[in-house]
Amino acid sequence: MGNQTTRSGIASQRKLESASSTANAAPCDVTRSETDHSSYTEFLPIESLTKILVHLAHEEEHVNGITKSVFQKYLFPTHPELSEKLFSYLHHNAQATTTYISTTAFKQQAEKFLSVMNDQAILENYIKMYSNIKDGGNVTPETLKALLMCCYQLAMENNSTSMCLRSEQIINAVVVSCFHGKNSLSTNYVSNWIGQHCPRMVHGLQRYVVHVLTTAYRSGKALLSKEQPQPPIEIPTPVLEKSNLEFPQTNLLPISFVWLLSCTLPQCYLQTNDSPKDVTHALIARRTGSICPRHWTLLYNSGEHGTGANRFLHHVLGYRGPTLLIIRAASVERDEECATYCVCSTVEWRESHLYWGDEDSMGIQLTPSYKIIEKGPKILYLNTNIRGYPHGLRLGSDPRSPFISIDESFHSVSIAGAPYRIASLEVWGCGDTKLREKQLEIKKWQVKEVEKQRVVKLSASDWLDHPDRYLLELAGRASYNESNN
Template identity: 30%
Template sequence: MGQGHTRSHHGNESGSDTSSQSLNYSHSKRNSACLMKLFQKLELTADEDHSHPGELSRTTFENAFHGPLDKFGKLLYLQMTQNHGNHSRERITKEQFVKSGKEIIKMFDEAVQLKYYFHLFAAGKDHMNKEDALQMISVAYALTLSASSIPFNKTSKDEQVFSAMVQSMFGINEKLTFEDFKQWTHRHSPHVFWGVHNWVYTIMTGSKMPEEQEVSAPVPLLEKFVEGKYCMCMGMLWALSTVLPSSYTHTDKEEGSEAPSTSNKNPLLTSYMVMMKLARLSKCQSWALLYDSTEHGLSQNRFAHHVMSYQGPTVTLVSFEGRNVYCIAEDRQWREGLQKFGDVDSMLIQLTPVYRVIQSGGPLVQWNEHSRDVKKGIHVGKDSKSLVLSIPSDFDKVEHYHIPCEIHKLEVWGCGSEQARDAQLQQKKWEYKNAEKHQARKLRLDTNWDENPDKQILQWGGINVDHQYSRDGGF
């Protein structure tokens, strides 16, 4: 019986392997067809006499990339030809194009993508210089916006963020090796190439991908966003999207999108299914502006009015002297009290002048308005004895590692669902109506005291309220 069970088990494994091989072959055949079709489209764009059928010249390939992608086209051509021993690199054959393209398409693992694109932007070297890194960041930004269907735009504030990221990578060094880059991305920007690979994958497999294979870059939209009006800029938004957990950038998963089974023994298919799980997340969440100190006023009362009761994750930007901009990413709603709040997805990120994740995980923030036992205001940092940021209750400055600095601006963006924003607005309406009702019931000497409900409440407390002035209607 044991032997029979063993044979049956091996038979199932054999069947599973055959099925996996068949699926792999099907995907490989489809990808080859898409790449050949793309190659033919590029052939049609050739300006020179086409004297080498079945080959693309370097110029024809690079001319397909325009604007901010001009440099990327040159680097991609170099990477695709270098990997297949094309030493002249002045032409690429259809066979080389298809083979190299298929290698890119099957890169489902982000660790593999990281290594591939690092060497691409390093132009084949074993290290990057600062110019290479700045080019890499700029192209990754442009391609991520394109993959997210967001119009490309770059301002001086965006360039400050990109320079801050490069400064963070290099520190005092002039060269950046892949190992150093891998360590940096692991902590500060794990999804830096997500949008790059999505864009390349889409181009190489055809403009229309099956819905189950779409992988949207996790860049949220900003409601009523006007470039230059806010502390937030598109460069900051992109940088945050490369490091923030999905709880800030996606709504809840659709019903029925169960986690894929990891029992499949084919690692390629397992990685593919993980990617498909990500693809089934609903489209990126739109962030709603909850509080803007320029518009709403820089005070603790105004901050509390606009932020309290929002039951969803938030991103708070704090801008102060020294070109400093910090992001407080909170995965729990803001609340006042002596207890710190924040869970595993909370993060404190410095955006400029040096981009870096300062702390991650919670509890991270304390907001004290009333207790005299603790200093009043907002305090940020996991260790209360070495706080990174403190905003006193007067909101007149920022203490940066206990050094007072002039505060410039505060912004809070709500990263939850539309329901979270609607619930906050409904709560505020209820509070307003309740305050009006309470105001109408307040004790006034010009009203009929005998009919006032507060009289009964006071009597229950043992207070004699039957004074002569209340019965006579005056003193």
């Protein structure tokens, strides 16, 4: 078309071509396309989907529109609760007076739903979708828990380790922290709280819904109702649901905790150059997003590597990438687990008498309530040998009153001034495999240097004047024979 001056007819043709090219794009790119709000009938995927749904509703229920049962059966057969919430949300926004949605209203609301680009606005839409719309739009603990469980189940449906016994605990921790004992909250407050403490909570859910609405028409009149269920595919994660048989008292980071941390942490903890090699894993990652990091590696586990500052420093120092320190605290009076915290560092751990860390360093409480404690530069402290300064590990911007303080023996921890016994410590490296390999190479070099220092070769003349010879003689050790001397 060049740079010619376009008339209205040519401009309309350009819009149709743009919509057609958008339909052939990837599902994750559809959300980034721009739709023309003045005319909702030019978006080809929604146009084709609407025609199929109207035809099915007319055949099965003799209705000139789109019903809830058809919407659920042919678009979300495996997620009935999500289907009901989404249909009710579109039905409410369309201000429909009937139980079904008319053809024009469905196209308008579906395209309007897909045109939202802002992350916070997308989050608000899902909070409203799961809220009690008929009761004023307030959010209850039950409705928020249903949304969180839907996000978690969708993220784990293609993972063979989806049965996590701790998922209920971590989801309840988010609900408890958000509501503070209240029975209901406004949608604005809940969306702002989720956006602050776990901003990527609904990213996987949004990608899945966009994928269904924009690609279901490609399957023909059957849509997704006859879609064959895929066998469970294990997406490699650093999580081990089973305890180590040699150390049965230790439990590594559950996959539900990894999922929630992935919704909270900055991208520097999640991004990696290692992409899925096979096509199946690539498609899953494209549809639902990088739910669980595949590159996290366990650097230190107190149950396996031993407790103490020396053990911690030996396994952690030298790793030049982001790390997560998981602290499980147990009450002094009882042996049961009390609380779990996560100390996040984007830079290499170092021993210093000064506080360090950048703007992405943070502290997170995982259980019994989930929230970001503090985030920002210079909130981390580690010192085990510099005299005249406090020893141990600390988290907090106030040196006089740090929120988390581990003693120099790494056996007890103080959290908000309350003492606890440390049940276990874990450190996970969040960098790529090259960083881990470099750390191991440095450790091998250090071991070789120590072995060299142990073997000291002395000549005969040096040994005659060596202080150790005189000490041995003073202790009663007989002198060496004259031939050797």
